[in-house]
Amino acid sequence: MVTIKDLAKEVGVSVATVSRALNSSGYASPDVKRRVLEAAARLNYKPNEVARALNTSRSNVVGVLVPDITNPYFPKVIRGIEDAAIRNNYRVIIGNTDHDMEKESKYLEIFRQNNCAGIISATWSVSGEHHADSRPLVLLDRVVENHISIESDNFKGGRLQAEHLASEGAERILIIKGHEDYSSFNNRLLGAAEALEAYGTAYDTLPYAHLERMLDGAGEDFTLKFDGIICPNDVTAYKVLKFLVARNIPVPEQVKVVGYDNLDFSEYVHPALTTVEQPIYDLGSNAFDMLMALAAGEAVESRIMDVKLIRRQST
Amino acid sequence: MVTIKDLAKEVGVSVATVSRALNSSGYASPDVKRRVLEAAARLNYKPNEVARALNTSRSNVVGVLVPDITNPYFPKVIRGIEDAAIRNNYRVIIGNTDHDMEKESKYLEIFRQNNCAGIISATWSVSGEHHADSRPLVLLDRVVENHISIESDNFKGGRLQAEHLASEGAERILIIKGHEDYSSFNNRLLGAAEALEAYGTAYDTLPYAHLERMLDGAGEDFTLKFDGIICPNDVTAYKVLKFLVARNIPVPEQVKVVGYDNLDFSEYVHPALTTVEQPIYDLGSNAFDMLMALAAGEAVESRIMDVKLIRRQST
DNA sequence: TTGTAGGCGTTATCAG
DNA sequence: CTGATAACGCCTACAA
Numbered sequence: 001m002v003t004i005k006d007l008a009k010e011v012g013v014s015v016a017t018v019s020r021a022l023n024s025s026g027y028a029s030p031d032v033k034r035r036v037l038e039a040a041a042r043l044n045y046k047p048n049e050v051a052r053a054l055n056t057s058r059s060n061v062v063g064v065l066v067p068d069i070t071n072p073y074f075p076k077v078i079r080g081i082e083d084a085a086i087r088n089n090y091r092v093i094i095g096n097t098d099h100d101m102e103k104e105s106k107y108l109e110i111f112r113q114n115n116c117a118g119i120i121s122a123t124w125s126v127s128g129e130h131h132a133d134s135r136p137l138v139l140l141d142r143v144v145e146n147h148i149s150i151e152s153d154n155f156k157g158g159r160l161q162a163e164h165l166a167s168e169g170a171e172r173i174l175i176i177k178g179h180e181d182y183s184s185f186n187n188r189l190l191g192a193a194e195a196l197e198a199y200g201t202a203y204d205t206l207p208y209a210h211l212e213r214m215l216d217g218a219g220e221d222f223t224l225k226f227d228g229i230i231c232p233n234d235v236t237a238y239k240v241l242k243f244l245v246a247r248n249i250p251v252p253e254q255v256k257v258v259g260y261d262n263l264d265f266s267e268y269v270h271p272a273l274t275t276v277e278q279p280i281y282d283l284g285s286n287a288f289d290m291l292m293a294l295a296a297g298e299a300v301e302s303r304i305m306d307v308k309l310i311r312r313q314s315t
Numbered sequence: 316m317v318t319i320k321d322l323a324k325e326v327g328v329s330v331a332t333v334s335r336a337l338n339s340s341g342y343a344s345p346d347v348k349r350r351v352l353e354a355a356a357r358l359n360y361k362p363n364e365v366a367r368a369l370n371t372s373r374s375n376v377v378g379v380l381v382p383d384i385t386n387p388y389f390p391k392v393i394r395g396i397e398d399a400a401i402r403n404n405y406r407v408i409i410g411n412t413d414h415d416m417e418k419e420s421k422y423l424e425i426f427r428q429n430n431c432a433g434i435i436s437a438t439w440s441v442s443g444e445h446h447a448d449s450r451p452l453v454l455l456d457r458v459v460e461n462h463i464s465i466e467s468d469n470f471k472g473g474r475l476q477a478e479h480l481a482s483e484g485a486e487r488i489l490i491i492k493g494h495e496d497y498s499s500f501n502n503r504l505l506g507a508a509e510a511l512e513a514y515g516t517a518y519d520t521l522p523y524a525h526l527e528r529m530l531d532g533a534g535e536d537f538t539l540k541f542d543g544i545i546c547p548n549d550v551t552a553y554k555v556l557k558f559l560v561a562r563n564i565p566v567p568e569q570v571k572v573v574g575y576d577n578l579d580f581s582e583y584v585h586p587a588l589t590t591v592e593q594p595i596y597d598l599g600s601n602a603f604d605m606l607m608a609l610a611a612g613e614a615v616e617s618r619i620m621d622v623k624l625i626r627r628q629s630t
Numbered sequence: 631t632t633g634t635a636g637g638c639g640t641t642a643t644c645a646g
Numbered sequence: 647c648t649g650a651t652a653a654c655g656c657c658t659a660c661a662a
Contacts, residue, residue: 001655003654003655003656004655004657005655005656013632014632014634015655015656016632016633016634016635016657016658017632017633019656019657020631020632020658025658027631028632029631032632046427046428047655048369048428048654048656049428049429050365050368050369050428050429050430050654050655050656051369051638051655051656051657052655052657053365053638053656054366054637054640054654054656055637055638055656055657056657057638057639061408068394069384069390069397070390070391072387072390075385075389075390076385078384079383079385079411082409082411083411086421091408091425091429092408092409093376093406093407094397094407094409095397095401096394096397096398109361110406113361113362113363113364113365114364114365238580238583239583241583242582245585265387265553265580265583265584268553268556268557268583268584268585269580269583269585270583270584270585270586271585316639318638318640319640329649329650330639330641330649331641331649331650331651332647332649334640334641335641335642335648342647344648347648362639362640363638363639365638366638366639366654367640367641369654369655370639370653370654371640371641371642372654
């Protein structure tokens with residue numbers, strides 16, 4: 001491995017000079033600088049990021065926390081983050097928390113041990129405590145007081161789901177609730193409920209756990225009581241669709257189903273899913289940019305990104 | 316941040332002693348060791364991984380190269396790797412290469428700059444050259460001479476696809492080829508072709524690019540000429556299914572379709588996809604274990620994992 | 631403009 | 647068994 005020491009020897013100057021020439025921090029005569037750069041290129045010198053991180057106590061690694069990368073929402077978020085990171089010469093370390101507070105704490109510890117430059121978290125237990133750690137932090141698809149966050153317009157998204165169903169003639173609507181610890185799901189619910197009340201459309205809500213029980217064949221089948229179902233995300237909608245189709249309940253004729261996310265798969269399920277699209281990739285890349293701004297000490301504001309309805313065959 | 320220096324002061328010994336007590340490398344009296352450990356716990360000391368990596372010139376980070384994390388095959392692989400890594404107190408840095416040789420080289424460089432302990436690569440351009448770098452390397456779902464690799468039994472998988480279609484009565488089969496630079500796709504093709512020849516069933520092959528053209532509406536529609544289609548992976552099968560269904564070609568009555576991977580979604584598409592299941596998660600976690608063995612200087616052999624046919628409605 | 635020297639937190643060598 | 651001390655590769659006062 002070639003180090004600045006090698007360059008120093010090669011060029012015939014001190015390591016300090018080499019360092020300055022390379023970083024154009026401090027001074028270096030044009031001539032020396034040129035020779036150093038030339039030697040660096042010739043010897044294929046690459047700075048050791050570990051040494052740099054130790055010295056500056058700040059690595060060019062950002063930690064990213066997700067519940068589970070296997071949930072198809074997250075790969076796209078992560079891709080957005082990763083692309084933005086690499087453009088800025090940063091790397092990302094992923095942590096899967098499985099909604100487990102202990103795992104999350106463990107990863108936060110790890111990020112600290114690695115002098116990470118900052119953290120992007122799409123998990124929910126970022127509740128003060130373990131964040132005595134003052135590392136820059138951006139929350140993704142989740143808002144918590146006193147923290148910078150970025151999310152899609154969940155309230156509007158919920159409203160779009162509801163308005164669409166109502167305008168298509170649904171009169172008894174079931175809203176399936178998402179994880180209650182997530183502000184995003186709660187806001188979608190709020191948006192949908194408000195819209196439905198404005199329309200004067202009857203609706204009911206259902207905890208996610210109840211849905212699972214029904215899907216498993218246990219518990220009452222309440223699909224017959226509704227003619228419109230609002231799902232907290234696309235994956236849930238896939239399951240609902242499968243359940244309905246398996247029971248020969250015509251979709252959308254008897255029951256209309258709307259999802260949320262617009263995952264790539266949503267056009268392949270049957271019937272193709274009407275859903276609210278959120279800019280998943282951009283959420284990730286913007287989160288990274290916000291993190292950098294934060295790390296640079298700039299003032300940054302939380303951000304809400306627009307969503308839109310994608311109409312397909314399930315409604 | 317509490318360091319071994321703090322612990323040394325706290326316990327009243329030298330940093331060298333603290334280090335030895337902590338790592339139980341070298342000697343430390345039971346008494347001193349106990350006191351050090353106690354202080355470490357009390358002060359919540361965590362070793363700085365950056366410093367350690369610099370000193371030992373080996374970090375506890377492994378680099379993982381995938382073409383695109385957004386391809387639904389990879390999140391599960393990565394989850395397998397990540398889970399195994401965290402169990403062993405390792406972290407993983409992901410690199411998306413987009414089949415781009417330059418990006419791949421860049422990531423390899425980055426891994427080197429970070430003193431990564433090893434690399435797991437699911438991309439194909441690991442062709443000697445940039446691997447003068449002698450870091451431990453495990454290839455995933457890809458075999459290259461003189462490199463340790465892990466993959467599923469692609470040949471058998473291809474055979475299963477073909478045998479199934481033939482035994483279901485298909486008589487003119489189309490095999491859609493995957494990326495030709497991947498040994499995994501080539502082996503599936505070989506397995507399928509061999510089985511079909513044994514059966515005496517007629518078949519034809521089609522480069523993936525031609526399929527795309529057809530899907531885009533350009534190019535000839537050759538689906539009418541076949542009654543069985545073997546896809547290189549599930550995602551391709553989804554597209555084929557969608558194309559057929561949109562044209563009202565009855566599946567599986569007129570054309571049977573079989574995929575490869577058994578992604579979670581394959582039960583939600585319409586009709587639910589018959590496919591070959593490979594142990595994606597285990598591929599990842601085993602790859603990590605192999606990498607560790609390699610790094611420890613142990614002799615490790617390339618591995619092939621079993622696959623099986625999952626029968627659903629598309630055949 | 632340049633070089634010397636100290637330090638980032640650990641581990642490892644070598645005396646004591 | 648323990649304590650100085652020298653690395654690891656880089657950056658940055660401070661001096662020259």
